Amino acid sequence: MIKVRRLDNGLCVVGEENSFVRSVAMGIWIKNGSVDEEGHNTGVSHFIEHMMFKGTKSRSARDIADEMSEVGGRINAFTGKEYMCYYAHTLDNHFDVALDVLSDMLLNSAIRDEDMEKEKGVIIEEINMYEDSPEEIVHDLIQEEAWKATPLGNNILGTKEIINGFTSEDIRAYMDQHYIPENIVVSVVGKFDFDDIFEKINSKFSVLQDKKAVPRKSKTEYQRCFVTKDKDIEQVHLCMAFPSIAYESDKIYVLSILNTILGGGINSRLFQSIREEKGLAYSIYSYAETYNIAGMLNVYAAANPVQIEPVIEATLKEIKQLLDEGIQEKELNKIKEQLKSNLIIGFENMNSRMSSYGKSMLMLNRIKTQDEMIEGVNAVDVNGLMTFAKEVFDFDNMSVALVGRLKDIHIERIREICKI
Structure with missing residues (x-):
């Protein structure tokens, strides 16, 4: 049975217990993507996704990778136009490790200037790689033109010029607006007890303050192109x-x-x-x-x-x-x-x-x-x-x-x- 419960701050937890498996899949879904960006910060959501893996106040980027590898777990993330997701898959007895690592990444990310400069180079290389993929270009091209000047027309990766201009203050300010309980769903499926994992999730994410979400723009005028x-x-x-x-x-x-x-x-x-x-x-x-x-x-x-x-x-x-x-x-x-x-x-x-x-x-x-x-x-x-x-x-x-x-x-x- 699928269970849904909210923390006191409004963050939503969805869980489905499956006793016939020995693993747990968890995803932290955030209602934020390229449709929430303006011209001056196009690509910031994707940039934040990268920065979440660069280390926290107590973990280095290597620590994040090593801790998940030591328990045979998988961890990753993706950014879309309307949402993003940080997710992990582990054996059921290692759920606590996955939750601790993921919550630490989202709540205590260091966002150091030196890491940002390195990651700008990584993302610019990602943009260069994208430029070598005409199949991806043609899909994005038609969206950018058909939804020109509307939020759906924003490119998820952004541009090299905009990426190079990001500061740690930009990242923190954007996260403070969008990484809020009203915009977050934690989805967990696998072998666990829902009441138990709900309390564990609550112990991590109850520190988030209940804020009003920034209204999402709904303009989507299609233009034939x-x-x-x-x-x-x-x-x-x-x-x-x-x-x-x-x-x-x-x-x-x-x-x-x-x-x-x-x-x-x-x-x-x-x-x-x-x-x-x-x-x-x-x-x-x-x-x-x-x-x-x-x-x-x-x-x-x-x-x-x-x-x-x-x-x-x-x-x-x-x-x-x-x-x-x-x-x-x-x-x-x-x-x-x-x-x-x-x-x-x-x-x-x-x-x-x-x-x-x-x-x-x-x-x-x-x-x-x-x-x-x-x-x-x-x-x-x-x-x-x-x-x-x-x-x-x-x-x-x-x-x-x-x-x-x-x-x-x-x-x-x-x-x-x-x-x-």
């Missing part, structure tokens, strides 16, 4: 995007099924048609991005420059064919079983359960259970799916991004094909 980036690489990387729904929408399961049918796997229409039958591209897939206030359904492909126009034409043809001919009950049922199978198998992993509960509580203030998700998938019917597909696939609202050697492709011809 056609954006290119010249890069001296062999392939052209393509992203085609359609504005879609938010994470909390009741159509989230319809979106998941539509995405799976279109390009969500090796049996999807795009993969089978464009790669297997036509041989136009090695990599092609679709993916849905859902945030608290907006979303996108995207198609990605990478192909030889001479093939990029046929890839775009074939993709548009597949989407139009889906809209014109519809989806058969047999195909829908097959996709439902596929999604339910992935969901059930995924939930057998303690980290997956921890992540699902933490994100759900943080973003929706309630838990989406496995049974609820399965019921949501089962409830999708052909009529509802086709109505939704016609709403999403509005070609007058489609955006396009291209990364590659621009001299090798006919930009105006592509604009003409996409009518943009």
Whole structure:
């Protein structure tokens, strides 16, 4: 059974006891990401994530790594657009070590100037590495342009110029505003006693003062765009995007099924048609991005420059064919079983359960259970799916991004094909 309880300061603890395993997965979820940043501090959330591992008042960066390694535990973190998570996975008898290390990192981080200067170099190298990954660039490029001048358009890594300007005072001031109980969910799944771990978490995090969270900006004006980036690489990387729904929408399961049918796997229409039958591209897939206030359904492909126009034409043809001919009950049922199978198998992993509960509580203030998700998938019917597909696939609202050697492709011809 999933249990939810709050500390006196408002911090939320979510726990699910599982006696059939011998480990515990814990994540500290914080409602903070690039959407909470302004132009002058873009990238600060990701920078803070790095600094949390650089040492505390009583532990060095090496101590953090060594203490977790000594008990065979894993520790890591990530930063997204709307939230970030610091997480650990240990054997059940080493939970106290994981909690002590993670809480120390978040509550007592040293944030030394000398460590900041070193980490600026590390993050700049991360930005350089990102620049060598055109697949990542094309995804970010379309988001930055389609949500230009709105919070969702912020780049998670920031820029080299902004990163170099951060001071320890900037970091502490930002954390003081955002690392507050109202913005934190601690999610724990595995072998433990909930009352016991709740008291342990309370003993660590009760020192946090109950503060009012900074209101999150909700502006997300989608702007249709056609954006290119010249890069001296062999392939052209393509992203085609359609504005879609938010994470909390009741159509989230319809979106998941539509995405799976279109390009969500090796049996999807795009993969089978464009790669297997036509041989136009090695990599092609679709993916849905859902945030608290907006979303996108995207198609990605990478192909030889001479093939990029046929890839775009074939993709548009597949989407139009889906809209014109519809989806058969047999195909829908097959996709439902596929999604339910992935969901059930995924939930057998303690980290997956921890992540699902933490994100759900943080973003929706309630838990989406496995049974609820399965019921949501089962409830999708052909009529509802086709109505939704016609709403999403509005070609007058489609955006396009291209990364590659621009001299090798006919930009105006592509604009003409996409009518943009």
